[in-house]
Amino acid sequence: ALHITGIPFPGYAIGGLAVGESKAELYQIAGQVAGRLPQDKPRYLMGVGSPEDLVECVARGVDMFDCVLPTRVARNGALFTRTGRVDITKRRYADQAKPLDEDCDCYGCRNFSAAYLWHLFKAKELLALRLATMHNLRFILRLMKDMREAILKDRFGDFQREFWDAYRPTDEAARQAQKDKWLKARGG
Numbered sequence: 098a099l100h101i102t103g104i105p106f107p108g109y110a111i112g113g114l115a116v117g118e119s120k121a122e123l124y125q126i127a128g129q130v131a132g133r134l135p136q137d138k139p140r141y142l143m144g145v146g147s148p149e150d151l152v153e154c155v156a157r158g159v160d161m162f163d164c165v166l167p168t169r170v171a172r173n174g175a176l177f178t179r180t181g182r183v184d185i186t187k188r189r190y191a192d193q194a195k196p197l198d199e200d201c202d203c204y205g206c207r208n209f210s211a212a213y214l215w216h217l218f219k220a221k222e223l224l225a226l227r228l229a230t231m232h233n234l235r236f237i238l239r240l241m242k243d244m245r246e247a248i249l250k251d252r253f254g255d256f257q258r259e260f261w262d263a264y265r266p267t268d269e270a271a272r273q274a275q276k277d278k279w280l281k282a283r284g285g
Contacts, residue, residue: 099179102133102134102135106170107138107139107169108138108139108140108141108161109134109135109138109139109140110133110141110142110143110208111127111130111134111140111141111142111159112143112144113143114126114127114142114143114144114145115145115150115164116144118172120149120150120153123145123150123154124150124153124154124157125144127145127157127158127159128157129159130182131154131157131158131159132157132158134158136154136158138158138159139160139161140158140159141159141160141161141162141163142154142159142162142172143163143164144163144164144168145159145161145162145164146162146163146164146165146167146194147166147266148177148236148237148240148260148264149264149266151237151240151241151244152240152244152257152260152261155244155248155253156253156257159224165231166282167230167234167236167237168230168233168234170182170233171229171230171232171233172225172226172229172230172282173224173278173282174186174229175267176197176198176229176232176233176236177232177233177236177237178197178198178201178239179198179200179263179264180263180264180265181264181265181266181267182266182267183197185197185211185214185215185218185229186215186218186219187215190211190212190214190215191212191215191216192212193210193212193215194210194211194212195210195211196209196211197211197214197232198232201232201235201236201239202235202237202239203228203232203236203239204228204231205228205229205231205232206232209228214228214229214234231284244256267271
């Protein structure tokens with residue numbers, strides 16, 4: 098990072114992370130690298146996309162991200178909410194007449210019940226994949242907007258605490274189950 102900042106790029110990308118290291122290592126390295134990059138230029142971290150990773154990496158100085166995770170897990174029924182990731186394919190959603198997230202303004206949550214989304218996944222309807230993907234992308238966009246606003250109001254620390262008070266990250270077993278579903282869907 099120290100060497101590359103000698104070149105006047107309009108921004109800097111951080112790569113080579115999110116490839117198997119622990120979350121603690123990811124956060125430590127992202128923070129160390131971002132801390133050595135100019136604060137007046139965008140710092141972009143490739144391949145990081147879970148809500149908890151976005152919050153923690155923004156806290157360490159990262160500005161931008163891109164990742165397939167929100168869409169990949171959505172196609173397998175994993176949806177982001179303020180309290181954590183949920184699996185809409187679980188039976189407990191079969192009779193939920195309310196939207197998955199009543200505070201969400203995505204097309205699916207504004208127009209359909211969680212039970213309908215559950216049904217679409219069980220029936221293997223393509224609409225399930227579209228609605229779930231739109232939901233997760235909207236969640237991530239709203240999360241990033243909320244973080245930007247908290248930074249501008251000089252209350253990011255409060256935002257981060259409130260996020261962790263409500264959000265429960267997916268445990269390793271659930272992450273592995275989602276990965277196995279994804280690999281199976283790819284024929285691997």
